[in-house]
Amino acid sequence: MAADSSPRVWLYDTTLRDGAQREGIAFSIEDKIEIAHKLDALGIPFIEGGWPGANPKDVQFFWQLREEPLQQAEIVAFCSTRRPHKVAADDPMLQAILAAGTRWVTLFGKTWDLHVTEGLKTTLDENLAMIRDSIQYLRSQGRHVLYDAEHGFDGYKANPEYALQTLRAAQDAGADWLVLCDTNGGTLPQDIARIVREIVAELGRDLTAQIGIHAHNDSGTAVANSLAAVLEGAAMVQGTINGYGERCGNVDLCSVLPNLQIKLGYDCLPSDRLALLSTTSRAIAEIANLAPDDHAPFVGQSAFAHKGGIHVSAVERNPLTYEHVPPEAIGNQRRIVISEQAGISNIVAKARSFGIQLDKKDPACREILQTLKDLEHRGYQFEVADASFELLVRAALERRPERFQLMGFQVHCDMLRDEKTLLSDAIATIKVAVDGEHILESAEGNGPVSALDEALRKALVKFYPEIASFHLTDYKVRILDSTVGTEAVTRVLVESSDGARRWTTIGVSPNILSASYQAVVDGIEYGLLLQSSARSAASVG
Ligand SMILES: CC(=O)SCCNC(=O)CCNC(=O)[C@H](O)C(C)(C)COP(=O)(O)OP(=O)(O)OC[C@H]1O[C@@H](n2cnc3c(N)ncnc32)[C@H](O)[C@@H]1OP(=O)(O)O
Ligand SMILES: CC(=O)C(=O)O
Numbered sequence: 001m002a003a004d005s006s007p008r009v010w011l012y013d014t015t016l017r018d019g020a021q022r023e024g025i026a027f028s029i030e031d032k033i034e035i036a037h038k039l040d041a042l043g044i045p046f047i048e049g050g051w052p053g054a055n056p057k058d059v060q061f062f063w064q065l066r067e068e069p070l071q072q073a074e075i076v077a078f079c080s081t082r083r084p085h086k087v088a089a090d091d092p093m094l095q096a097i098l099a100a101g102t103r104w105v106t107l108f109g110k111t112w113d114l115h116v117t118e119g120l121k122t123t124l125d126e127n128l129a130m131i132r133d134s135i136q137y138l139r140s141q142g143r144h145v146l147y148d149a150e151h152g153f154d155g156y157k158a159n160p161e162y163a164l165q166t167l168r169a170a171q172d173a174g175a176d177w178l179v180l181c182d183t184n185g186g187t188l189p190q191d192i193a194r195i196v197r198e199i200v201a202e203l204g205r206d207l208t209a210q211i212g213i214h215a216h217n218d219s220g221t222a223v224a225n226s227l228a229a230v231l232e233g234a235a236m237v238q239g240t241i242n243g244y245g246e247r248c249g250n251v252d253l254c255s256v257l258p259n260l261q262i263k264l265g266y267d268c269l270p271s272d273r274l275a276l277l278s279t280t281s282r283a284i285a286e287i288a289n290l291a292p293d294d295h296a297p298f299v300g301q302s303a304f305a306h307k308g309g310i311h312v313s314a315v316e317r318n319p320l321t322y323e324h325v326p327p328e329a330i331g332n333q334r335r336i337v338i339s340e341q342a343g344i345s346n347i348v349a350k351a352r353s354f355g356i357q358l359d360k361k362d363p364a365c366r367e368i369l370q371t372l373k374d375l376e377h378r379g380y381q382f383e384v385a386d387a388s389f390e391l392l393v394r395a396a397l398e399r400r401p402e403r404f405q406l407m408g409f410q411v412h413c414d415m416l417r418d419e420k421t422l423l424s425d426a427i428a429t430i431k432v433a434v435d436g437e438h439i440l441e442s443a444e445g446n447g448p449v450s451a452l453d454e455a456l457r458k459a460l461v462k463f464y465p466e467i468a469s470f471h472l473t474d475y476k477v478r479i480l481d482s483t484v485g486t487e488a489v490t491r492v493l494v495e496s497s498d499g500a501r502r503w504t505t506i507g508v509s510p511n512i513l514s515a516s517y518q519a520v521v522d523g524i525e526y527g528l529l530l531q532s533s534a535r536s537a538a539s540v541g
Contacts, residue, residue: 053096309343
């Protein structure tokens with residue numbers, strides 16, 4: 001963690017503006033308010049809220065946020081420079097940005113001569129006037145100005161003299177920050193470093209504004225580019241949570257921030273906030289209605305998941321062997337994955353997470369490992385079915401109570417046409433024995449698996465009333481080509497819930513009903529195990 005004397009790098013989050021330019025994202029006002037508060041709680045000092053004047057939602061956002069103010073962050077409104085040959089004070093966009101009522105504003109302007117002549121269709125001098133007038137006008141209205149030099153790097157590569165003139169114009173007009181944007185995301189780290197170095201040297205003693213970096217990820221180098229700029233003296237990094245943004249996205253603050261703070265020793269967030277990063281990343285993915293990237297550096301579910309037996313064996317001895325930073329520093333956690341790649345160490349570590357202490361030398365460990373590898377060879381995949389693996393371990397240790405025996409089942413399925421759709425109507429009949437008593441039950445379902453699950457739960461609920469709270473929440477089927485000989489098998493994954501917790505179980509068989517039955521039975525047995533563990537914990541407590 002950065003010490004008090006560490007140099008400061010200011011983080012500027014643009015998830016609500018550039019992040020919303022990602023295909024597939026459409027934040028509501030409520031979403032934006034919630035995200036702004038999460039970023040504020042994380043300790044991000046600058047949060048860009050949107051472009052007021054570009055759409056009614058962004059206008060309303062700034063108004064609504066006044067009702068629910070942030071604790072520590074500056075909320076920033078974004079806008080372009082005035083239109084060519086117009087007066088800044090008459091520009092509707094500049095009026096809209098003032099009406100947003102923020103202390104800080106970000107103005108983007110053109111650095112690349114190509115964009116001036118081809119995009120704006122104006123002259124190079126008029127673009128300099130647009131930058132100067134717009135910033136002077138906003139400063140005269142009491143605003144602090146961040147100037148985003150759009151295409152800062154491409155513009156400098158094409159015409160360094162003109163690019164420098166635009167930056168000088170922004171600085172002379174009173175901009176507090178000059179943020180160099182790699183808008184097309186095409187620049188590589190060594191060119192970012194060289195150009196930042198040259199710009200800082202060229203502006204020399206005149207440099208009153210601070211320099212920032214805004215990197216896009218089209219070359220997959222946005223994190224490296226941002227770090228390269230910081231190492232050359234940039235004191236602000238603009239980016240988004242989870243790297244959301246136009247095309248391939250912006251630099252991912254969830255990667256750049258821990259690199260800056262943990263590895264390079266910069267002061268970015270208050271020292272107690274970095275541990276909120278993983279939950280913030282996942283919560284914002286949830287609000288964006290996008291699946292979190294499990295393999296994202298630092299914050300992904302798999303960022304500290306160890307699967308290979310060699311890795312687990314070493315990590316159990318010393319986590320430094322296969323972890324570049326401690327997962328808890330960013331609020332993530334170590335996970336041990338169970339699969340055919342496992343060794344005894346995976347079994348011992350995973351069993352410990354179930355509350356079962358095993359000794360590596362215990363022959364049961366080797367038996368469990370062998371069973372695991374045999375079953376995975378037949379098509380099981382325990383890394384996605386922790387609950388079935390725990391039942392397997394308990395069975396091997398003779399700690400899995402036999403709660404019932406299956407005597408047989410039958411499933412009948414009709415496909416019925418209802419106007420335009422074809423509906424399935426299934427009936428399952430099941431016979432089980434509990435403590436020597438035979439029970440026969442039938443149930444209907446909208447498919448064979450739900451009918452079977454319903455019939456089994458009906459048969460057992462008299463003996464285990466807690467089953468009434470269990471229900472299936474997900475069902476996945478995959479046909480595996482051939483695992484043993486030439487026979488194709490079906491792998492079924494069932495997710496169950498008791499309203500408070502969820503667990504996943506697995507079944508594999510050439511017959512889909514038999515595979516489903518295994519997964520459903522494991523699901524019920526695991527639910528009963530959870531309930532009885534909770535009861536034992538409560539009675540001890
Ligand atoms: C690099 C970036 O990410 S910048 C942010 C990009 N984000 C967005 O574009 C999302 C929000 N944008 C919008 O809602 C709309 O594009 C608006 C409201 C800004 C403008 O809409 P319209 O007036 O219909 O113009 P349109 O989108 O077709 O074209 C953009 C105009 O802005 C002008 N423009 C582009 N950059 C600048 C600039 N830095 N300063 C002044 N004008 C600019 C273009 O020359 C073009 O002008 P024209 O209308 O005279 O041809
Ligand atoms: C300003 C901005 O978003 C860019 O140049 O990428």
